[in-house]
Amino acid sequence: MKNTIKVMFFAVTLMFSAFTMAQSTVTGTVMDGEFNSSLPSASIVEQGTSNGTITDFDGTFTFETQASSGVLIISYVGYGKKTISFSDSINLGNIFLTPDNSLDEVVVVGKGVIDLAGGRETPVAVSTIKAAEIQQKAGNWDLPEVLKSTPSVQNLKSGGFGDGQMFIRGFDQTNTAFLLNGQPINGMEDGRMYWSNWSGVMDVADAIQVQRGLGASKLAISSVGGTVNIVTKTIDRKEGGFVQQMVANDSYTKTTAYFSTGVNEKGWSFSGLLGHWQGDGYVDNTDGQGQTYFFSVGYQPNENHTLNFLLTGAPQSHAVAGSGSIGEFLEEGRRYNSWNYDNVNSSNTLSSGAYPGGRNIYHKPVANISWDWTIDEDSELSTVVYGSMGRGSFAQAITSGDDVTYARGSNNNHDWFGLVTNYNNQLTENLNLNFGADVRLYNGFHFRDVREFISVDAVTANSGYSGGLDYELTEAGGINPWEVFFNQNNDHSQRFGYDYEEQINYAGVFGQLEYSKDNFSTFFQGAVSNQSHVRTEFLNVEEAGVSEESDKVNNLGYNVKLGGAYVLSDAHKVFVNAGYYSRQPFHDNLYQNNREGNTLLSPEAENEEITGLEAGYQFNGGSAISANLNVYHTTWDNVTKYNSNGEIGDAFLSYQTLGVKQVHYGVELEVMTRPLDNLKLNGFVALGEWQFKDNATLRTFDNDGNKVGDDEDIVIDGFNVGGAAQVTAGINGSYEFLPRFSIDAGWNWYNDVFSTGSLGVAPLSMPSYDTVDTGLSYKLLFGETGKTSLQFRLNVNNVFDEVYLESVNGTTAASAIESENYKGINRSNTGRFGYGRTWNTSVRFNF
Structure with missing residues (x-):
């Protein structure tokens, strides 16, 4: 019919x-x-x-x-x-x-809560990477590697699978907000990101948008350095899928399959992805394996409503790389791993025959339900309800003499549920109102147990805790991420060392008013939130078997942003933004990490203060050339840091540092050109100056939570902030020399790099370095429409096998004896060299 x-x-x-x-x-x-x-x-x-x-x-x-x-x-x-x-x-x-740098062609469900920069007339410093580029360049890397050609973004690969770190404008991942389809995914306790927990996110990403600085996010989140929005697949307009096989250096292999039904006549759509990977790891004895799964069901009953259910996860385990001095790496090679054991009979033994000193095991399924409702031509409502259950452990080898006796598990589990909702109304032709709410309910479970018995059948816990009683540990939790997820250790009598829970509840409201007329636009945005904390202790208690709950702590936070933009002509646009954040301290900075673990630190950590200023100029010369120029100034003030050094002699000391202040400012220029029809050439340079300002105060606590000695002044004023290069530049391009057969390459340079280490000691200036990556792509079309195709891809990273120091965690000055140094850095400092030449190649059948 x-x-x-x-x-x-x-x-x-x-x-x-x-x-x-x-x-x-x-x-x-x-x-x-x-x-x-x-x-x-x-x-x-x-x-x-x-x-x-x-x-x-x-x-x-x-x-x-x-x-x-x-x-x-x-x-x-x-x-x-x-x-x-x-x-x-x-x-x-x-x-x-020309490829569209916006996200118009991506079906975004929950679009009102996914804070994409294109949703506002007043721009921010932003870069968007689409699915095609992710597919080509991701290979077997984590997300930060794909973003390294973005101004002021640097990726440190670190040791094992998923152990990398990313910096934006000199701020680490705890100060960068990561969102998955509008859902905040930074750790609620400490703001951290562990890429091993998200090893499958690249397989399901439709687009990734990096907003540097203040960004367009309306939430009161940790966007000091910037915001990274990961938009995953949800509803595909058309039926189709792919099967892909990848192989890479060090016995890496990955198989992925995806299929989507598209939207049928009744408005339903289904899509799913399954993947498996395994490999030995670039660093010796860091093999790992994992799976990726993704399932999405969409329903569009009419043009006014879109609903979607999504479930995704990436269970994995990988052995970690032990730290070492620069001298050790120079003697043993940059693949050196100081942390493994021989002659251990265990199912956890590596493919090399060694037993890992430590293994990361985690499984964190994430599910959400999204609803977009177009109320009328002027208003719409978007809501996302989400939940995740993280289960995992760090299994560390415990030795007695020359024998590995058992694997001790340091478990970090959680249940996390939340809701983000957003209402948008075009009040008039020129005035737009946007407001919503953000609610998060988080319960963390932290304890130590036995993951695997090796040369013993039981372990005696005699720490003196739990009423001073000794008790036997006779159950092992396992080292498989699926086993860890479904068979978590709920028996408090089989836990030792520490055993406590955290309840963190967050509730916030936000709003934005934007005015746009002719060539001018301006916005005002604000958010207010309350975060409560309760800590429950199960082990370090006066009476065995009786838990103790702390008093509830409530912290109020807020942020305000405002900005404006003016279109000078079709090719020229300028903007300026400013913002202030009063950010609540992380949970881990509130409580003492000792026998009195439920006791609040005194004085309590106060809210951090973040002030951001930025301005930009955008030039659009059509397909031939375009450019973005951004300047920024960010102050991160009133920061409290808390850390524990464990037992020192007979004492257990912990430290609270108050009043840390950092100032980051710089300029970023990126230029996109197309000199020829089949040649694309882009480049960027980012010049930063990131320093500590003023001095800080250090306080010391003993094992009972009592302050030891007087407060100490920590001299940090004028010291450079370490960890990431303050000056970076890069050139990347692609050239199609035959139809659908292209070559691409990228060069990245890193300068003004400084070490990390103890506050109060000037960081070391590290040698600059540069790397070159390249790739080949070919796409073979089949059929009359070209929908069916076969794609081939080859990536080679660090083509010239550059040897470079990627990070140094130490402050020991250069020796007067030149042989004790490496490029001006004392060889006794702890450090890590970057990866040498690596490669991956894949074939993908699209249908």
Whole structure:
């Protein structure tokens, strides 16, 4: 019946056209402006009509217009639309479309709570990476590696799988807000991100947007350095999928399969992904393995409502790399791992035959339900309800003499549920109102237990805790992430060392008012939140078996942002933004980490104060050239840090540092060019100056939580902030030398790098370094539409096998004896060298 209706429709259209006096025949070829290849199934529509067609396999089209002159709209998924005027019958020749840096073609569910920069007229410093580039360049890396060609972003790979770190404008991951489809995913207790817990996120990402600095987020979140929005697959418009096989250096292999039904006639859509990976790791004895799963169900009952259920997870385990001095790495090689044991008979033994000193095991499934409701033409409501259950452990080998006796598990589990909702109303033609709420309920479980018995059958816990009684540990929790998830140790009598829970509840409201008229736009934004904390102790208690609960702590926080932009002309735009955050301290900075673990630190940690200023200029010269220039100044003040050094002799000392202040400022320039139709060349430079300002105060506590000695002044004023390069630059480009056969390469340079270490000691200036990466891509099309294809990809990272110090955690000055130094750094400092040359290659069948 539907086919009959279509035939009748086209027949009527043709008859109408035949009797129309004024009409034209328009022909042309739609091309990929990036790779100079044809675009089959591109859409061509005559503006103001339903008259249109699609391109054939070669990207060409011919059709009769309804008027002798007018405008054609040419579009293709993943590319910016193009409008072309026509007059009389004409051959338009090659029409080049360029990849769209916005997210218009991505089906975003829960779009009101996913704070994308494109949703506001006033811009921010932003970079967007789309699915095609993620697919090409991600390979077997984590997300930070894909972002390293973004201004002021640096990735440190560290040791084992998923152990990398990312910095934005000199701030680490605890001060960068990470959002997954609008859901905050930084740790509620300490703000940290562990990429091993998210090893499958690259497989399901539709786009990743990096907002540097203040960003467009409306939540009161940890966006001191910036905000990273990860937008995953949800609803695909069309049916399709892929199967991909990847292999890489050090016996790495990964298999992934994905399929989506598209949206059917009743509005339903289903999609799913499964993957498995394993490998030996670049660093010796750091093998790992894991799985990825993703399942999505969408329902669109009508054009006003879109609902989606999503479930994704990435269970994994990997052996970790032990630290070592620079001298040890120079003697043993940069793959050196100081932390493993021989002659251990265990199921946890590595493929090399060694037993890992430590293994990370984790499984964190995340589920959410999203609802987008278009209330009317001026208002809409978006709501996301989410939950996650993290279960995992750090299994560390415990030795007695030369024997490994058992693997001790340091478990970090949690249940996390939340809701984010957002209402948007276009009050007038020029005024837009946006407000919503953010609620998070978090329960963390932390304890030590036995993961595996090796040369013993039981362990005696005789720490003196739990009423001073000794007791036997006879159960082992296992080292498999699926086992850890479904069989967590709920028996407090089988825990030792520490055993406590944390209840952290967060509730906030936010709002934004934006005015836009002609060439001017401005916005004002604010958020207020309350975060409560309760700590329950099970082990370090006066009476065995009787838990003790702390008093509840409530901390109020808020933020305000405002900004404006002015369009000077079609090619030139300027903007300025400012913001202030009063951010609650992390839970881990509130309580003493000792026998009196339920006792609040005194004085209590106060709210941190963040002030941000930024301005920018955007130039749009069309497909040939565009550029962004940003300047920023960020002050992070009134910071409290708390850490424990464990037992020192007969004492257990912990430290509270008050009044830490950092000032980060700099300038960023990125330029995007297309010198030739088949050549893209981009570059960036970021110049930063990141320093501590004023001095801080150090307080020391003993095992009973009592303050020891007098407060100490810590001299940090003028010291450089370490960890990431303050000056970076890069050039990357791609060239298509045959249809759908291209080569790309990127060069990144890092300068003004400083070590990390103890506060109060000046950091070391590390040697600068640069790396070169390259890749090859080929896409073979099948069928008349080109929808079915075979893609081949090869990535080679650090092509020239550059040897460089990636990080140094130490402050020992250079020795007067030159042989005791390495490029001006004392070899006794703890450090880690970056990876040498690595590669991965994949074949992907799209259908």
